[in-house]
Amino acid sequence: MTYEVVIGVEVHAQLRTKSKLFCGCGTQFGLTANSQTCPLCLGLPGTLPVINRAAVEMAVRAGLALNCTIAANNLFARKNYFYPDLPKGYQISQYEEPICEHGWIEIAPADGKPRRVRIRRAHLEEDAGKSVHVVGANGSRVDLNRAGTPLLEIVTEPDLRSADEVVAYLKGLRDVLMYLEVCDGNMDEGSFRCEPNLSLRPVGQKEFGTKVELKNINSFKFVKDAIEYEIKRQTKVLSEGGKINQETRLWNLDRGETAVMRSKEEAHDYRYFPDPDLVPLKLDKEWIEGCRKQVTELPAARLQRFVSEFALSEYDAGVLTASRAVADYFETAVKLFNQPKTVSNWVMGELTRELNNSGTDASVSPVSPERLVSLLQLVEQGTISLKVAREIFPEVYSSGKTPEQIVQEQGLVQVSDEGALDQIIIDVLAKNPSQVAQFKEGKQQVLGFLVGQVMKSSGGKANPGKVNELLKKKLAG
Numbered sequence: 001m002t003y004e005v006v007i008g009v010e011v012h013a014q015l016r017t018k019s020k021l022f023c024g025c026g027t028q029f030g031l032t033a034n035s036q037t038c039p040l041c042l043g044l045p046g047t048l049p050v051i052n053r054a055a056v057e058m059a060v061r062a063g064l065a066l067n068c069t070i071a072a073n074n075l076f077a078r079k080n081y082f083y084p085d086l087p088k089g090y091q092i093s094q095y096e097e098p099i100c101e102h103g104w105i106e107i108a109p110a111d112g113k114p115r116r117v118r119i120r121r122a123h124l125e126e127d128a129g130k131s132v133h134v135v136g137a138n139g140s141r142v143d144l145n146r147a148g149t150p151l152l153e154i155v156t157e158p159d160l161r162s163a164d165e166v167v168a169y170l171k172g173l174r175d176v177l178m179y180l181e182v183c184d185g186n187m188d189e190g191s192f193r194c195e196p197n198l199s200l201r202p203v204g205q206k207e208f209g210t211k212v213e214l215k216n217i218n219s220f221k222f223v224k225d226a227i228e229y230e231i232k233r234q235t236k237v238l239s240e241g242g243k244i245n246q247e248t249r250l251w252n253l254d255r256g257e258t259a260v261m262r263s264k265e266e267a268h269d270y271r272y273f274p275d276p277d278l279v280p281l282k283l284d285k286e287w288i289e290g291c292r293k294q295v296t297e298l299p300a301a302r303l304q305r306f307v308s309e310f311a312l313s314e315y316d317a318g319v320l321t322a323s324r325a326v327a328d329y330f331e332t333a334v335k336l337f338n339q340p341k342t343v344s345n346w347v348m349g350e351l352t353r354e355l356n357n358s359g360t361d362a363s364v365s366p367v368s369p370e371r372l373v374s375l376l377q378l379v380e381q382g383t384i385s386l387k388v389a390r391e392i393f394p395e396v397y398s399s400g401k402t403p404e405q406i407v408q409e410q411g412l413v414q415v416s417d418e419g420a421l422d423q424i425i426i427d428v429l430a431k432n433p434s435q436v437a438q439f440k441e442g443k444q445q446v447l448g449f450l451v452g453q454v455m456k457s458s459g460g461k462a463n464p465g466k467v468n469e470l471l472k473k474k475l476a477g
């Protein structure tokens with residue numbers, strides 16, 4: 001019997017708001033435990049939640065980019081369960097009326113065939129806190145800094161058919177959310193968490209098999225590993241005539257296998273009901289249309305435009321558009337200096353190297369696009385050589401000085417002036433009589449040597465094209 005794998009994915013994306021979903025506490029990662037809490041997110045009685053407008057706006061922007069319908073009427077529901085990191089005893093989520101529904105995203109999996117994955121829904125909810133189990137400490141601790149942070153839970157239809165497709169979906173989704181600046185995409189910090197649901201069915205069968213939900217996966221590599229492990233495990237169980245239990249399994253990184261966390265029998269009955277502290281959230285059409293205007297061109301489309309508009313290779317366009325800040329940087333520079341290939345080389349080469357070395361984002365690059373362009377113009381005008389431009393770039397980057405200033409201070413202006421070059425050439429020819437003789441006997445290669453000597457004695461500042469031309473003239477004469 002051969003089986004087909006069926007996968008649907010749930011993603012929890014943390015929205016990049018400054019404050020939490022229902023109170024004014026901050027959302028910054030990694031601060032002292034419980035330093036970002038207030039009576040509301042501590043779940044104290046007598047407090048009332050107030051929805052964060054920025055979170056709603058981000059959810060709508062994400063929904064629009066994912067081709068979803070946006071609900072004009074939004075209900076919030078209490079999802080009840082008991083856990084130490086959930087002080088209220090319930091999580092505020094959306095159940096029956098999610099803010100976004102019925103969307104899709106196009107993915108380009110490794111096998112090359114682009115196709116659509118349907119998004120069933122995306123809803124707003126608050127995050128829980130964190131239990132902290134310190135080895136050697138007396139008991140466990142709870143940190144509620146994260147409690148109440150806004151999440152967008154994005155759920156697909158069971159449309160995916162392989163680990164590679166899931167990874168392509170997740171990468172594409174993460175790119176979109178990061179581009180929209182609604183999620184920082186940081187998987188180590190839990191800003192983008194993914195839970196694949198996976199089942200097998202005999203090839204040709206219509207009904208889906210029993211699914212298993214996979215949790216605790218925090219990198220694309222582990223997504224692939226966990227899914228591939230689970231496919232093997234379920235194939236073996238089914239081939240031996242066994243049954244798959246509907247359960248949640250955790251990916252165990254050290255053992256490279258999944259293990260049961262809870263079975264369906266232990267599954268919670270969440271007793272959802274509308275939160276009486278929150279009125280339905282009504283979004284008017286105009287406001288939604290305003291959000292639509294903020295949905296910028298998405299990475300895949302921008303890549304294609306870079307190829308057609310700037311005649312860049314797919315590879316270069318892919319590198320430039322992988323980060324919105326880098327793509328913006330490139331476009332600003334090209335507007336000022338209309339040589340896309342040259343600008344692209346500098347952005348992908350010299351600039352990226354300095355940004356990486358100093359751990360800086362392109363959006364706050366100490367060398368602005370304007371400043372990079374002023375350097376490129378110095379080369380274009382023949383004021384400095386390309387070699388000098390490359391050599392001084394690290395200093396332009398670190399010193400805060402303009403390229404012009406550095407060139408002036410260090411006397412790097414390229415010498416193209418015939419009078420100045422003439423003198424150097426005469427000296428070089430006088431010092432190398434045997435090479436001159438060889439050239440006159442027909443040994444053309446000697447010219448290269450002589451050009452090198454002139455460049456050397458000019459301290460690298462002579463304009464090589466000009467030197468070539470003048471040397472030939474002199475030797476012919």
Ligand code: ADP
Pocket residue numbers: 006007008009010155156157158159197198199208209210211
């Ligand atoms: P639950 O209520 O257990 O969370 P849902 O029906 O809401 O289950 O689906 C959760 C996710 O699992 C969705 O992404 C959905 O596409 C996927 N899914 C549902 N049934 C199956 C199945 N039989 N096999 C694989 N994925 C499935």
Ligand code: MG
Pocket residue numbers: 010213
């Ligand atoms: Mg689920």
Ligand code: ZN
Pocket residue numbers: 020023024025036037038039040041042148
């Ligand atoms: Zn708070």
